[in-house]
Amino acid sequence: MIVGGSTLPDEYVGLSDELAEERIRAKRAEYGSRLVLLAHHYQRKEIVRLSDFRGDSYALSKRASQQGSDLIVFCGVHFMAESADVLTRDDQRVYLPNMAARCPMADMADPADVEVAWASLLDVLGPGPALPVLYINSVAELKAFCGREGGTVCTSSNAKAAIEWALKRAKRVLFLPDQHLGRNTGKRLGVPRERMVVWDPELPLGGLEPAELEKAVLILWKGYCHVHTWFSVEHVRAVRASFPKAKVVVHPECTEEVVDLADASGSTEFIVNYVHSAPSGSVIAIGTEVNLVSRLALEYPDKRVFELSRSLCPNMFRINLKNLLWTLERLDESTLVRVAPELKPGARLALDRMLTISEVRK
Ligand code: 13P
Ligand code: SF4
Numbered sequence: 001m002i003v004g005g006s007t008l009p010d011e012y013v014g015l016s017d018e019l020a021e022e023r024i025r026a027k028r029a030e031y032g033s034r035l036v037l038l039a040h041h042y043q044r045k046e047i048v049r050l051s052d053f054r055g056d057s058y059a060l061s062k063r064a065s066q067q068g069s070d071l072i073v074f075c076g077v078h079f080m081a082e083s084a085d086v087l088t089r090d091d092q093r094v095y096l097p098n099m100a101a102r103c104p105m106a107d108m109a110d111p112a113d114v115e116v117a118w119a120s121l122l123d124v125l126g127p128g129p130a131l132p133v134l135y136i137n138s139v140a141e142l143k144a145f146c147g148r149e150g151g152t153v154c155t156s157s158n159a160k161a162a163i164e165w166a167l168k169r170a171k172r173v174l175f176l177p178d179q180h181l182g183r184n185t186g187k188r189l190g191v192p193r194e195r196m197v198v199w200d201p202e203l204p205l206g207g208l209e210p211a212e213l214e215k216a217v218l219i220l221w222k223g224y225c226h227v228h229t230w231f232s233v234e235h236v237r238a239v240r241a242s243f244p245k246a247k248v249v250v251h252p253e254c255t256e257e258v259v260d261l262a263d264a265s266g267s268t269e270f271i272v273n274y275v276h277s278a279p280s281g282s283v284i285a286i287g288t289e290v291n292l293v294s295r296l297a298l299e300y301p302d303k304r305v306f307e308l309s310r311s312l313c314p315n316m317f318r319i320n321l322k323n324l325l326w327t328l329e330r331l332d333e334s335t336l337v338r339v340a341p342e343l344k345p346g347a348r349l350a351l352d353r354m355l356t357i358s359e360v361r362k
Contacts, residue, residue: 007334008322008323008326009326012322012323012325012326013322015321015322015325017046017321020321020322020324020325021046021050021321023325023329024050024321024324024325024328025050027325027328027329028050028328031071031328033068033069034069034070034071035069035071035072035073035328036052036053036067036069036071036072036073037050037051037052037053037073037075038051038052038053038054038055038060038063038064038072038073038074038075038076038084039051039053039054039075039076040054040055040056040057040060040075040076040077040080040268040316041054041055041056041268041269041272041289041292042076042268042289042291042292042313042316043075043076043291043316043319044291044317044319044320045291045294045295045298046321047075047319047320047321047324048295050324051075055269056155056156056157056267056268056269056270057080057083057136057137057155057156057157057267058136058155058156058157058158058267058269058354058358059157059269060074060076060080060084061080061083061084061087061136061155061351061354061355062355062358064083064084064087064088064094065087065088065351065355067084067088067092069092070091070092070093071092071093071095071331072084072088072092072093072094072095073094073095073097073324073327073328074094074095074096074337075097075319075324076096076101076316076319077096077101077102077103077106077315077316078096078099078101078102078103078106078337079102079103079106079136079137079138079139079140080136081094081095081096081337082139082140082143082337082339083136083140083143083153083347083351084337085337085338085339086140086143086339086343086344086347086348086351087348087351093331093336094336094337095327095331095335095336095337096319096327096335096337097319097320097323097324097326097327097335098318098319098320098323098335099334099335099337100315100318101315101316101318101319102315103137103225103315104225104226104315105137105177105178105223105224105225105226105253106137106138106139106177107139108177108221108222108223108224109138109139109142109176109177109201109221109223110201111139111141111142111145113201114142114145114176114201114221115145116201117174117199117201117206117221118132118145118149118174120204120205120206121174121213121219124205124210124213124214125172125213125214128170129172129174130170130171130172130173130174130219131149131150131151131152131166131169131170131172131173131174132145132146132149132151132173132174132175132176133146133151133152133153133154133159133162133163133166133173133174133175133176133182134146134151134152134153134154134176134350135153135154135155135156135159135175135176135177135178135181135182136153136154136155136351136354137177137178137225138153138176138177140339140340140343140347141343142176143343143346143347143350143351144342144343144344144345144346144347144350145346146346146347146350147345147346147347147348147349147350147353148346148349150169151166151174151350151353152165152166152350152353152354152357153350153351153353153354154354154357155267155354156181156251156252156253156266156267156268157266157267157269157270157358158354158357158358159181159182159185159252160185160188160189161357161358162354162357163175163182163185163186163189163218164189165353165357167189167217171217172216172217172218172219173217173218173219174199174219174221175218175219175220175221176199176220176221176223177221177223178221178223178224178225178253179198179220179221179222179223179224180224180225180228180229180252180253180254180255180256180259181252181253182196182218182220182221183196183218183220183256184252184254184256184259184265185252186217186218186220187256191217191218192217194215195215195216195217195218196216196217196218196220197212197213197216197218197219197220198220198221198222199219199220199221199222200222201221201222206219224253225253227253227288227289227311227312227313228250228251228253228254228287228288228311229253229254229255230309230311231250231254231255231258231287231308231309231311232255232257232258232309233257233258233261235258235287235308235309236248236258236261236262236285236287236308237261239285239308243283243285243304245283246283246284246285247263247264247278247282247283247284247285248261248262248263248264248284248285248286248287248308249262249263249264249265249266249271249274249275249284249285249286249287250262250264250265250286250287250288250308251265251266251267251268251271251287251288252265252266252267254287258287262287268288268289268292271286271288271292271296272292272296275296275300275303275305276300278303280302280303281302281303281304282303282304283303283304284303284304284305284306285306285307285308286305286306286307286308287307287308287309287311288311289311289312289313289316290307290310290311290312291312291313291316291317293305293306293307294307
């Protein structure tokens, strides 16, 4: 049977959750410390419960880079497993239980389109037209491009530090692929609106005039996350009308209008900490993926935690107990994530820069 892009044998399809979990625990015990299970905050609660470590993209990358275990099972989406493969030793292996779990936003920056954009920028602006700051939600080939061109990777928890770092070294930043994270971060840094432009890869010269590019401080790739652009100003207003005491917390992949109306915004780890630190009795509406929001509601019954609106990431949801069990019982090529060796040094450079920038900031 085909399940989410992976062929799952019938014996797994019919398994109850209880039995699948029991077999997962048995397999984990068999591997012991040789195997580690990492889970992103958007994973289903039963997956998070089984994981050794849960975190946002930054924490997971850092954890992967410090990992001693030779087998890493990544419950998240493909770019996260790729980053883990780049950050680990060659003898360590990284598995993704469903290879169809990809981030659609990462796929909005096609490496060939980025090469065309870069050549056009060089043409119009001359050598060193910008430094690339690449959101980690991107393919390994782009991480290699970023390393080669002197740029850095960032996550939603260190985008501000990464852009500041880049603007100390260049007049402009090409930020990709999430225009919203780029714009929200540019705004926090005080970059004027007219100096942030959007590059549309489907138009010649990104749909921009040379003079606009010349003036730009941030060139934002026209990508977005559908899970977060779902949240609207109306959602925030409706919550405020019904719950006047509610705090609204959103992820910075939301639109600028939503982030502006919210009380706070930050990475998934920031959101987890926000709820954790809020006093008992707090009312908190959250604008991010619903699996995280539901779990927080369960974990903090003394607080009223609910979703700003229901928005689910179908790709994160592709990982389930059955394909996790299937992965653990096989650990073979079908779920192995391997970044091409020629891409690894450049990608590693860009990811290491991010880790260094974030460490220096602490
Ligand atoms: P975080 O780095 O905040 O966990 O975000 C990852 C992601 O994919 C958000 O949609
Ligand atoms: Fe990608 Fe959005 Fe899903 Fe995060 S929530 S993995 S950015 S589609």
